[in-house]
Amino acid sequence: MGKRENEEHHKLNSNNLNHKEKDLLWDATEREKKLTGGLIQKVKGWSKLEALFKHPLYNMPPQSLQDDDWLLRVKTNTEHTSDKGSEEEEKEEEKEDSIDADSDWESASKEEGYDKVSWTKEVETHPPWLRFHLGISRWELYDRKDPNLAQLTHYLARQRVLGAVQKTGGTQLKLLMSFPNYGQALLKPMRQSRDAETDVNLFYFSDFERHNGEIAAFHLDRLLGFNRIPPVVGRLINVTSEIREITADHRLSRTFFTSPAGNVCFYGQCEYYCSTEHPACDLSLAPRRSWRSPWRRSYSRTKLAMWEKDPAYCDTVKQTPPYNHGTRLVDLIDMAILDFLMSNMDRHHYETFEKFGNETFLLHLDNGRAFGRHSQDEPTILVPLKQCCSIRRSTLLRLRLLSSLVSVSVTS
Numbered sequence: 136m137g138k139r140e141n142e143e144h145h146k147l148n149s150n151n152l153n154h155k156e157k158d159l160l161w162d163a164t165e166r167e168k169k170l171t172g173g174l175i176q177k178v179k180g181w182s183k184l185e186a187l188f189k190h191p192l193y194n195m196p197p198q199s200l201q202d203d204d205w206l207l208r209v210k211t212n213t214e215h216t217s218d219k220g221s222e223e224e225e226k227e228e229e230k231e232d233s234i235d236a237d238s239d240w241e242s243a244s245k246e247e248g249y250d251k252v253s254w255t256k257e258v259e260t261h262p263p264w265l266r267f268h269l270g271i272s273r274w275e276l277y278d279r280k281d282p283n284l285a286q287l288t289h290y291l292a293r294q295r296v297l298g299a300v301q302k303t304g305g306t307q308l309k310l311l312m313s314f315p316n317y318g319q320a321l322l323k324p325m326r327q328s329r330d331a332e333t334d335v336n337l338f339y340f341s342d343f344e345r346h347n348g349e350i351a352a353f354h355l356d357r358l359l360g361f362n363r364i365p366p367v368v369g370r371l372i373n374v375t376s377e378i379r380e381i382t383a384d385h386r387l388s389r390t391f392f393t394s395p396a397g398n399v400c401f402y403g404q405c406e407y408y409c410s411t412e413h414p415a416c417d418l419s420l421a422p423r424r425s426w427r428s429p430w431r432r433s434y435s436r437t438k439l440a441m442w443e444k445d446p447a448y449c450d451t452v453k454q455t456p457p458y459n460h461g462t463r464l465v466d467l468i469d470m471a472i473l474d475f476l477m478s479n480m481d482r483h484h485y486e487t488f489e490k491f492g493n494e495t496f497l498l499h500l501d502n503g504r505a506f507g508r509h510s511q512d513e514p515t516i517l518v519p520l521k522q523c524c525s526i527r528r529s530t531l532l533r534l535r536l537l538s539s540l541v542s543v544s545v546t547s
């Protein structure tokens with residue numbers, strides 16, 4: 136992904152593809168047929184998903200990455216002694232940025248319930264969440280083929296919950312869960328049943344969040360070959376033993392009550408408070424930048440957004456940094472396509488890792504309002520694609536491939 140796709144910024148003229156493009160598409164489809172014999176269901180015992188991921192479009196040659204294309208890295212011994220900045224600066228940096236290579240990493244807090252930490256620079260000693268973080272690059276959040284992903288999701292679903300506090304930011308109730316191996320996860324509680332469809336009379340901004348929306352979004356993003364959504368799993372939580380009895384968050388514990396049916400429930404406090412006892416450490420090592428989407432909805436019952444009034448709105452966006460350079464515009468269009476497929480009207484912001492500047496992938500966080508409507512499409516979500524008439528070549532090819540797979544499975 137990334138630089139390789141810089142050249143893939145691709146113009147679609149009223150859906151007319153030129154010969155080369157048709158060849159490419161044909162080639163992709165033919166290769167897919169060869170690979171699967173045209174029948175996706177049963178290919179040498181592969182599942183449909185395995186067959187899809189074996190397709191060349193999902194196995195582009197890996198891009199060579201330089202040191203500064205990784206979000207985090209374990210420092211080598213030589214770097215410890217190299218003397219570029221002031222000594223103090225370097226010490227500070229070492230503390231923040233490295234797992235000491237000479238001695239095992241020691242937990243400063245030694246809090247009860249946490250595993251004894253003996254991480255070294257050797258990857259085998261790292262817990263799955265740390266391996267995941269060390270695998271984040273400029274162009275994707277994770278490598279789909281990394282065997283660590285399965286371990287990570289297994290841990291997310293199974294590990295003992297050590298702590299639960301309310302998470303800062305946003306409008307919905309979220310808990311920050313801690314695990315014995317020092318990993319953390321964001322928990323969004325189930326608010327409505329899996330099949331509940333958004334009431335047609337609800338505005339998009341008053342729709343409830345959906346736990347299954349977050350789960351399915353992770354998988355859809357992976358299916359599209361983006362790898363821009365952090366792993367999400369469904370997990371049954373015992374509200375009494377895994378939240379109430381272990382939380383050190385007093386504001387949260389005060390909101391527990393027993394419902395008329397005798398169930399233990401909680402409602403949390405949605406206004407944010409800052410606890411120095413429980414800092415969210417995720418941003419100190421890898422700060423992120425939040426960007427307002429140019430195609431953000433108005434979040435008003437009466438006002439229209441600029442893009443709704445001006446059909447040539449994309450011309451303005453295209454001239455505005457950072458959309459006037461690199462892959463940023465096609466990245467935004469990728470996001471619109473993802474959002475259209477899952478009917479997410481709530482993409483007001485997106486994030487990037489600050490370290491990578493403007494040459495990087497976009498993080499698609501917060502998909503809780505996705506998949507609320509399955510009986511009807513929402514064409515306005517595709518407005519960025521329609522107004523800009525641009526799409527990343529690899530996205531177009533994957534979409535064509537996916538639609539051919541869907542029709543094969545429907546007709547065969």
Ligand SMILES: Nc1ncnc2c1ncn2[C@@H]1O[C@H](COP(=O)(O)OP(=O)(O)OP(=O)(O)O)[C@@H](O)[C@H]1O
Nearest residue numbers: 303304305306307308309321365417500501502503
């Ligand atoms: N998987 C994640 N890893 C790290 N940080 C996350 C993750 N998911 C969300 N966050 C952080 O938490 C913030 C709030 O999360 P989210 O946007 O999902 O909540 P929300 O209550 O729906 O917000 P809003 O009301 O603004 O839509 C995000 O902006 C992001 O910075």
Ligand SMILES: [Mn+2]
Nearest residue numbers: 307481501503
């Ligand atoms: Mn939200």
